[in-house]
Amino acid sequence: MRLKFTKMQALGNDFVVIDAFNQSVSLTEAQIRRLADRHFGVGCDQVLLVEPPSDATADFRYRIFNADGSEVAQCGNGARCFARFVRAKGLIDRDTVxxxxxAGTMRLELMDAERVRVVMGVPRFTPAEIPLAVHEESLEYQAEVGGVSVRFGAVSVGNPHAVIVVPEVATAPVAQVGPALSSHRLFPAQTNVGFMEVVDSHRIRLRVFERGVGETLACGSGACAAAIVGIEQGLLRSPVTVRLPGGELQxxxxxxxxPAVLxxxxxxxxxxxxEWTD
Incomplete structure (x- = not known):
């Protein structure tokens, strides 16, 4: 089987984008892992599938697979690549997609040759909707991770996020706390973990450990989650500029x-x- 693909990136968060309109696509988890592998495949953080819609409420179906083969509901950086892909490939002739x-229907708006505006949807805070295994909603939660008590805010922006406020992102324990909190029993579907440094009321620095991937250079839904948690906790005011290792998002x-807008x-x-040989 031969499969055509496009490699794209958004602030270093990279994707293999596959057109499932003009070719037959049926990928196993093992094949997705092979595509994402940076030594034996193409290499990416996520694989994105562009599929026909199942009803008239949308122009396309957008599916996202992490590098480990797991399917997830949301990816803001991928959504921007998706919008540029379908416009450039002539799959749509409008700048609004x-x-x-x-996680629901999203609206993508191509603003110019580079920038895309993504209406991400309404954030969810109820623990059952995140999902988070606690009884009551709170602005801040606590977990024991590796013998250390960690405090975090939690929100779903189509996928679950925990956000930890840190003094400096440069020295944040992303490699240690990220995977431990991501797979903590409090998160039955696992979670993405953001480490947020507040610069002022409209600017933050952020690093994100993404479930099924690891730390990435940028995370669109993570940027939204961090800004939302910061606003909820009274630390930030909209609009928020988010500085990630790969660049800036608004x-x-x-x-x-x-809805949050990215x-x-x-x-x-x-x-x-x-070309697949197996």
Whole structure:
């Protein structure tokens, strides 16, 4: 089987994007892991599938697979790449795109040759909706991780996020606390873990450990989650500029019951084909 793909990136968060309109695509978890492998495959943080919609409420179906082969519901950086991909490939002739995801329908807006605005949806704070295994909602939660007590905010922006406020992201224990909290029993579906340094009321620095991937250069949903948690805790005000290792994103959020909006760049890297022998 030969499969055409496009390599894309958004602030260093990289993707293999596959058109399932013009070719038949049926990938196993093992094949996704092989695609994502940086030594034996193409190499990426996530594999994105562009599929026909299942109903008239969306232009496309958007599916996201982590490097470990697991399917997830949301990826903000991937959504920006998705929008540029379908426009450049002639799959749509509009600058506004509606995509159906496992987390609901999203609206993507191509603003110029580089930037895309993503309406991410309404954040969810109820523990059962995150999901988080606690009885009552709170602005801050606590967990024992490796013998150390960690305090964090939690929110779902289509996928679960824990956000830890740290004095400096440069020295944050991402490699130790990230995987431990990500797979903690409090998160039955695991979670992404953000380490947030507040610069001022409109600016933060952020590093994110993504479940099923590890630390990435940028995480769009993680940027939204960090800004939302910071606003909820009274540390930030919208709009928020989020500085990640790969570059900057802008997040807007007007408060509970309103959608988070993410703006940032997305770029093409190269086109290719891969042939499966198994």
């Amino acid at each position: 509606r995509v159906a995801t496992a 997040v807007e959020w007007k408060g509970r019951g309103t 703006t940032g760049p997305a770029e093409f890297v190269f086109e290719g084909e891969i």
